[in-house]
Amino acid sequence: MRIVHFSTNSLAGMPLRLVQGINAHTPHQARLVDLERYSLEQLGWYEHDIVFSETPQAALEAAQQADIIHLHNYLDLDSTTFAPIDFRTLQRNGALVLRQFHSTPETVALRMNVPLERVTSCTLPALVISHYPERLYPRARVVPNFVPQDDPAYQPPKPGIALETDLFFSPTKLTGAWENRWNTKADPEVSALMDRLARETGCTWLRLHGRPLAEILRARASSRIVLDDMSNGSMHLSGLEGVSQGKPVCAYLDGRQLRVLAEMAGTSSHPYCNVRLEEAHPVLRRLLAAPDETRDMGREAREWLVRQYADHLLIERYVEAYAQLEATGGLERQPALRLDRALDRFQAVELPELLWNARAKTQGHGS
Numbered sequence: 001m002r003i004v005h006f007s008t009n010s011l012a013g014m015p016l017r018l019v020q021g022i023n024a025h026t027p028h029q030a031r032l033v034d035l036e037r038y039s040l041e042q043l044g045w046y047e048h049d050i051v052f053s054e055t056p057q058a059a060l061e062a063a064q065q066a067d068i069i070h071l072h073n074y075l076d077l078d079s080t081t082f083a084p085i086d087f088r089t090l091q092r093n094g095a096l097v098l099r100q101f102h103s104t105p106e107t108v109a110l111r112m113n114v115p116l117e118r119v120t121s122c123t124l125p126a127l128v129i130s131h132y133p134e135r136l137y138p139r140a141r142v143v144p145n146f147v148p149q150d151d152p153a154y155q156p157p158k159p160g161i162a163l164e165t166d167l168f169f170s171p172t173k174l175t176g177a178w179e180n181r182w183n184t185k186a187d188p189e190v191s192a193l194m195d196r197l198a199r200e201t202g203c204t205w206l207r208l209h210g211r212p213l214a215e216i217l218r219a220r221a222s223s224r225i226v227l228d229d230m231s232n233g234s235m236h237l238s239g240l241e242g243v244s245q246g247k248p249v250c251a252y253l254d255g256r257q258l259r260v261l262a263e264m265a266g267t268s269s270h271p272y273c274n275v276r277l278e279e280a281h282p283v284l285r286r287l288l289a290a291p292d293e294t295r296d297m298g299r300e301a302r303e304w305l306v307r308q309y310a311d312h313l314l315i316e317r318y319v320e321a322y323a324q325l326e327a328t329g330g331l332e333r334q335p336a337l338r339l340d341r342a343l344d345r346f347q348a349v350e351l352p353e354l355l356w357n358a359r360a361k362t363q364g365h366g367s
Contacts, residue, residue, distance in 0.1 A: 001028040001322065004066040008035045008074050008081055009111075011102045012172075012237045013046040013213065014129070014145055015072050017311075018318065021146070025312040026319055033059045035081060046213060052082055060085055068322060069097045074111050076122055096325050100127040101137050104182060125331040127321060130260045132182050132234035135348045138339040141321055141331040144264040145237055146314040149244045149305055153217045156246030156302060161222075166288060167194050167205035168223035168247075170216050170238055174209065177231040177277055178365035181356065186231040186277055193280060194227070203288050221245050224294060225287050230277040233257055233352055243271045243305050248287060248297040252276045254355070256348040263336050264317070265308040271301035278359065 003022065007015045015032050022030040032049040052059045063069065063085050075081065076099060077088045091097045099122060101108065109116040128140035147154055157163070169190050177186035187209070194205040206223065208216050220226060226242035226249045233254030242249040250273045253261065262268045275283045287294050325331055339345045 001067050001326075002065055003028055003030045003068045003070055003322065004062045005030065005032045005070040005072060006063075006075055006082060006085075006087075007032065007072040009072075010034075010038050010046050011072060012145075014102065014237065016046055016049070017146065017148060018315075019049060020148070021311050021315045022318065025315045028319070028322070031062045033062065033082065063090060063095075066090070066095050068325065069095050071097065071099045071124070073100065073102045073108055075099070076112075076118070076124060079112075096329070097124060098127060098321075098325055098331065099124040100129070100143070101133050101140060102129050103133060104136055107183075125325055125329075127318075127331065130264050131236065132232065132257070134260050134337070135256055135339070135352075138345075139333060141324075141333055142260060142263070142337050143317045143321060144309070144314045145235075145240065146309065146311045147237065147240045147244045148311050149302075150311075153214065153221075154241060154244040156298070157221050163224050164204075164222040165206045165219070166203035166224050167197065167227060167284070168220050168225070168242075169194065169205070169207045169227040170211075170220065171207070171209055172238075178360040178363055181353075182232055182234065184231055185229040185236070189277055190227055190230070193277075193284070196281070197284055197288065201285070201288055217241065217245070220247065223247065224291065224298075225250065225284070227251075227280075227284075230275060230280055232356065235261065239272065240305070240309075243301045246298040246302040248273050248294050248301060250275050250280060250283065250287075254352050256352055259348075260337060263334065264314070267308050269304065269308075271304040271309075273297070276359070278363070 005015050005019055019030040019032040022028050034048050034051050036053040037051055050059050069090055105116060105119045109119045126140035127143045128134050128137040130142050130144045134142050171185040171187040173183055174187045175184040176188045191207055197203055198205055206219060208219055220242055226247040228239035228249055228251040229236050230252045233252055234257055239249045239251045253274050261270055321331055339348055
């Protein structure tokens with residue numbers, strides 16, 4: 001099966017990781033067509049396969065040979081970004097087409113400059129990543145984000161190498177915890193927390209923003225404890241990277257995220273120090289005071305990932321989706337994650353919003 005992915009955004013490198021994983025762990029052939037070399041990637045953030053702006057003929061030939069066209073996030077059948085490639089024509093000529101969502105419907109509509117209804121009413125067979133967007137696309141089949149845990153950059157440092165930093169944090173955005181429901185990792189609050197801990201304990205901390213991925217991976221590998229998103233309740237690739245590198249990762253996963261993670265991993269256990277931002281101070285004090293135990297936690301977290309969440313295991317979720325698409329022409333949501341019952345829908349969608357708003361109000365934000 002020949003699968004060609006199209007993306008207009010790096011999406012934290014996930015389309016590239018997916019294509020690499022398909023090629024490494026399945027008999028299928030996959031290519032990724034990126035629109036251009038995105039500005040951050042010019043600093044070395046992510047690699048590319050086919051770059052449309054540089055080799056449009058290679059992109060066209062790949063599309064014409066594809067059995068499946070896999071559109072990411074900001075693309076649908078009527079997108080003309082990759083003209084003269086016409087996705088609707090490719091579908092009429094026999095290619096199967098699916099769409100994978102990575103962001104909120106509002107973000108997708110804004111970036112595409114289309115009405116929100118065009119996103120929410122899209123009739124293409126759909127996948128959605130198993131982080132916070134999952135609850136926002138109730139008809140989409142859920143698939144995991146993952147990291148290449150066997151790549152040297154994603155492995156723990158070799159024994160005997162001294163760690164340079166106690167606390168590490170790499171926010172993508174600089175917004176505060178209560179400024180934006182999903183697009184934040186609470187940079188101002190976490191930075192203040194790390195500074196407070198440094199004054200209290202003498203620990204060292206490092207915050208990196210807007211740096212190449214390779215630099216971030218090296219710096220995280222040289223740290224003892226990783227701080228990820230403790231605000232909104234979702235997993236992120238940055239946290240998975242820390243787990244893969246053998247670090248204890250402090251992050252907040254709400255009830256819905258834990259349920260989805262369990263479905264993807266096939267176990268109710270997880271590798272995180274699950275803590276909310278408001279309660280992180282004593283947790284971090286405890287971890288800083290126990291370096292040997294903290295090291296063991298990180299090792300055990302990576303062991304969990306290798307056992308339950310390795311890339312070659314998770315790639316099968318995509319292979320299953322492609323097989324279902326080929327057999328039926330559509331994609332169905334997993335029964336365990338359906339949101340058509342009132343209690344499931346309330347627990348997954350409305351309850352987390354009520355709780356987040358209550359937290360924000362307690363912190364002096366919202367109404």
